[in-house]
Each structure stands twice: as structure tokens, then as C-alpha cells.
Amino acid sequence: MPLYEYRCTQCGELFEVRQSIGEDGTDLHCPKCKAGKPTKLFSTFSSPGTGSSFNIGDSCGTPSTGT
Numbered sequence: 001m002p003l004y005e006y007r008c009t010q011c012g013e014l015f016e017v018r019q020s021i022g023e024d025g026t027d028l029h030c031p032k033c034k035a036g037k038p039t040k041l042f043s044t045f046s047s048p049g050t051g052s053s054f055n056i057g058d059s060c061g062t063p064s065t066g067t
């Protein structure tokens, strides 16, 4: 699940929110002052430079390793 960082437009509080892909942060609220509609800063999930933050590959395709 991607992690997004938001900044409150009222008090400037930074906070992170996990959201599904395609979801928007329109109904988010600042945890500090409860103001709505924070500014989305960036996604830490798809940060440029790091390509592999999780493993894509064989989840059940490794035959007989152990016995």
C-alpha cells in the first residue's frame, strides 16, 4: 500500500497517510488541527532512484529447496 505525505494548509503539520492507488486525499483531515484538504507532497512508494522496495518474483515457484 503506497504511503503519501500530506501537509496541512492551516497549521503546516506534516503527516503520512496510507491510501489505495487511485484514491484521492480529498476527505483527509489534519491530525493536529482537523483542517480538511491537505496538500499532497509526494509518494514514498514510488520515489525515484529506488526501484525495488519490495520483491516481485516467484512467490510459489521454488521447487525443493531444503530437503
Ligand SMILES: [Zn+2]
Binding pocket: 008, 009, 010, 011, 012, 013, 030, 031, 032, 033, 034, 035
Ligand atoms: Zn493542521
